[in-house]
Structure formats: C-alpha cells, structure tokens
Amino acid sequence: MVANLPGLLASPLRNLLAGVAYLLLVATGATLAYAACGWPVGDAFFMVITTVFTVGYGEIRPLDSALLRGITVALILLGCTGMIFVTGALVQLITASQFQQILGTRRMNKDIAALSGHVIVCGYGRIGQMVVRELRAARLACVVLERDDARVALAVEHGFLAMQADATDEDTLRAAGVDRARVLATVLPNDAANVFITLSARSLNRALTIIARGEAPSTENKLLQAGADRVVLPAHIGAERVAELILYNDMSRLLQGAGAPGDPGRDLRRMGLELEVVSAEPGSRCVGLSVAELETEAAGAFLVVGLNRAAGGSMLQPPGDAVIEAGDGLALVGRPGRAKAVGALFGV
Numbered sequence: 619m620v621a622n623l624p625g626l627l628a629s630p631l632r633n634l635l636a637g638v639a640y641l642l643l644v645a646t647g648a649t650l651a652y653a654a655c656g657w658p659v660g661d662a663f664f665m666v667i668t669t670v671f672t673v674g675y676g677e678i679r680p681l682d683s684a685l686l687r688g689i690t691v692a693l694i695l696l697g698c699t700g701m702i703f704v705t706g707a708l709v710q711l712i713t714a715s716q717f718q719q720i721l722g723t724r725r726m727n728k729d730i731a732a733l734s735g736h737v738i739v740c741g742y743g744r745i746g747q748m749v750v751r752e753l754r755a756a757r758l759a760c761v762v763l764e765r766d767d768a769r770v771a772l773a774v775e776h777g778f779l780a781m782q783a784d785a786t787d788e789d790t791l792r793a794a795g796v797d798r799a800r801v802l803a804t805v806l807p808n809d810a811a812n813v814f815i816t817l818s819a820r821s822l823n824r825a826l827t828i829i830a831r832g833e834a835p836s837t838e839n840k841l842l843q844a845g846a847d848r849v850v851l852p853a854h855i856g857a858e859r860v861a862e863l864i865l866y867n868d869m870s871r872l873l874q875g876a877g878a879p880g881d882p883g884r885d886l887r888r889m890g891l892e893l894e895v896v897s898a899e900p901g902s903r904c905v906g907l908s909v910a911e912l913e914t915e916a917a918g919a920f921l922v923v924g925l926n927r928a929a930g931g932s933m934l935q936p937p938g939d940a941v942i943e944a945g946d947g948l949a950l951v952g953r954p955g956r957a958k959a960v961g962a963l964f965g966v
Contacts, residue, residue: 630711632881637704645670648693655686665690670697689706719911730779732758738794740785740804740815742769745831749803750778750837755899757928761794786814788822796822805831807848812842813837819847840882891951894920896964904963910938912963920952 645666652662658681661678668675669690681687736759739746746762750773753760762773763785773780783790785804796802796819804815812830819828830846832838838849898904905913909922925936926943950960 620702623777630707634704634711637700637707641670641697641700641704642694648689648697651689652686655683655689666693666697669693670701672698672701693831713963719945726779726781727793730761730781730793731759733779734796734797734798735800736760736795738763738791738796738802738819740764740812741806741831742766742773742780743803743805744808747776749805750776752780755945756897763790763794763801786811786818788818791815791819791822796826799823799826801827801829803829803831807831807833809833809837809840814839815840816844816846830948854940888936892954892956893923893961894950894952894956895924895950896950898942898944898946898948898964902964904942904948905944907942908938909936909940909942912942913938915963916952916956916959920950922948923951924949 623884645663648666648669649659649662653659657665657679665678667673668678670693681690737753737762739750739753740763742750742762742764746764750760750762754777760778762770762778762780763768764773764780764784765782766785767782770780770782781790781794783793784808785791791802801840802815802819804812804819806812806815809832812832816828816830819826827848828846829850830841830844831847832841832849835851838851841849903915907915909925913921922936924932924934925940925942926932926947926949928943928947933940948955952960
C-alpha cells in the first residue's frame with residue numbers, strides 16, 4: 619500500500635475521480651440509512667448534502683435515536699473527510715496542469731532559442747501539416763506558429779516545436795528566432811495575413827528566404843512586392859511544392875543558372891520531359907545506392923541531374939559513384955510515365 623502511494627499521488631485526475639466515487643458511495647449509503655429509519659428520501663438526501671458540504675442549516679428532522687445519531691456521526695467523519703480529499707485533488711489537478719504548462723512553455727522557448735538555420739512555418743492547417751512532415755523527413759528543424767490551441771496541441775503531439783501566437787505580430791516572429799532562421803513559410807489561408815507576415819519577416823531579417831501561400835492569383839504580385847522570394851498558389855501546384863522550395867532552394871537556383879536564360883522546366887516540357895525534385899526518405903530503397911545504381915534500377919525511367927546533400931551543398935550532374943544518403947534531395951528528369959519507378963525507389 620505504501621509502495622503504491624507515490625504513483626497514486628502522481629495522478630491528480632485519478633485522485634479526483636476516486637474521491638468523487640468515494641463521496642457518491644458515502645452519500646448513497648447515508649441516504650439509504652436515513653430512509654431506512656423512516657425519513658423521506660428527499661429529506662434524507664438534503665441532510666446528507668448539508669452535512670457533507672458543512673453548510674450547517676440544522677437537522678431536517680430531530681435526531682432522537684442512537685441509530686440516527688450514529689449515522690450522522692459516521693456521515694460527518696466519512697463525508698467531510700471525502701470532501702476534503704476531493705477539494706485537495708481538484709487543487710492538485712489545477713496546479714499540476716498549470717505547472718506542466720509553464721514548464722512546457724519554458725522548455726519549448728529554450729529549445730527554440732537554441733535553434734539556428736531553422737524553418738518557421740506559419741499555420742498548421744492541412745498545408746502546414748504536409749509541409750512540416752516533408753521538412754522532418756529531410757531532418758530540418760522547424761517551428762510552427764499557430765493561433766488555434768487545438769492545432770498547437772496537435773503539432774506538439776506530432777513532435778514539433780509549436781507556439782500558440784499570432785504570426786502577424788513581430789514579437790512572435792522574434793520569439794520564433796526569425797533573425798536566425800533560414801526560411802519562413804507562411805501558409806495561412808488568409809492572403810492579407812500572409813502579406814503582413816511577409817512584410818514583418820522581411821523587415822526583421824533581410825537575408826531570410828520567404829515562401830508565401832496565396833489563395834487568389836492577384837495576391838502573387840502583392841506578396842512579391844512585400845518581400846516574398848517565392849509565392850505558391852496551392853490550387854495550382856499544391857503543398858508539396860512548398861516543401862520542395864524550402865528544402866531544395868539552392869538546387870533550384872543551380873539548375874536555373876546552369877543553362878541558357880529562361881525556365882528550364884518549360885524547355886524540358888517542350889521535349890516531352892519533366893523535372894521533379896524528390897527526397898530520399900530514411901528506409902526507402904534509394905538510400906545507400908550510388909547515382910549510377912539508382913539510374914540502373916530505374917531502367918531508363920529517369921536520370922539524376924542534381925543532388926542536394928542533407929548535410930549541405932548541391933551539385934549538378936553528380937558523379938555515378940556518389941552515394942545517396944537519407945535526407946538528400948535529388949533532381950530527376952524523366953518522361954511523364956516515371957511515377958511507378960519513382961514510387962518504388964523513393965517510397966517507404
């Protein structure tokens with residue numbers, strides 16, 4: 619019994635539920651005992667309530683027998699003790715919850731303060747959740763900013779650093795380490811909020827790469843003028859492209875600067891080819907293969923034209939003996955029917 623006491627006291631909610639169950643048992647027993655002595659059930663229950671809660675309105679009926687006095691004495695001892703226990707458990711539950719919240723917030727703030735070169739994701743809706751999952755697969759640290767408490771709790775449950783705050787507030791961006799961040803992605807469904815966040819983030823960190831979501835096509839120019847480096851219209855290219863731009867921004871610049879001026883993706887499409895950037899997730903078949911082995915496994919479905927190392931650094935036309943590591947990003951050129959081969963080699 620004594621050995622189990624620390625575990626019992628460590629669960630305030632269980633203490634509260636046990637105390638309430640105990641009080642209900644005592645109140646039911648005392649009510650039935652008064653009723654057995656000839657009291658109406660209503661009077662018996664009222665007597666129990668006033669006694670347990672120590673209100674002190676006086677006896678409903680005279681306690682003119684030793685049995686009634688014995689029932690009342692037992693009710694006072696057991697009922698009042700149970701009420702004290704329930705009150706203590708309730709205070710313990712509230713205090714423990716607040717204490718845990720304070721400790722959790724302090725720990726989170728400490729972890730965020732230690733970050734550098736991380737990604738700030740504003741919004742944890744459907745698109746925000748897809749983006750941070752891609753970032754985690756590439757082993758990039760990120761901080762989620764979200765106003766909705768349920769979504770913040772969900773982000774924490776998923777293992778991400780999350781702050782319940784308004785991302786349009788400059789103090790919030792500072793607390794998230796915007797001055798040390800590598801990228802900020804604002805993916806809120808509100809165009810005005812995304813524009814304001816972009817303006818604030820750009821004023822706080824001129825070197826920051828900002829990727830913004832826009833709902834209306836007319837918002838794209840406003841976001842670019844506000845300081846966004848890239849604008850994503852989810853209705854056109856989806857959330858996966860946001861993660862690609864964050865993860866492989868350097869590679870994209872390298873690919874665009876490798877040939878003649880223009881859009882390399884458009885030039886490839888004219889030849890019936892497509893450019894795709896994928897991540898080598900841990901556990902996929904491609905991890906551990908060399909570039910040459912990967913192309914052999916693909917059986918001509920695609921060619922590897924760029925490699926972005928998870929540890930840093932990008933290269934065009936990687937050598938055939940370059941080994942693919944978990945978290946690396948690869949730029950693939952292939953025909954539209956390559957999806958099956960890509961899924962087999964890069965899927966988990």
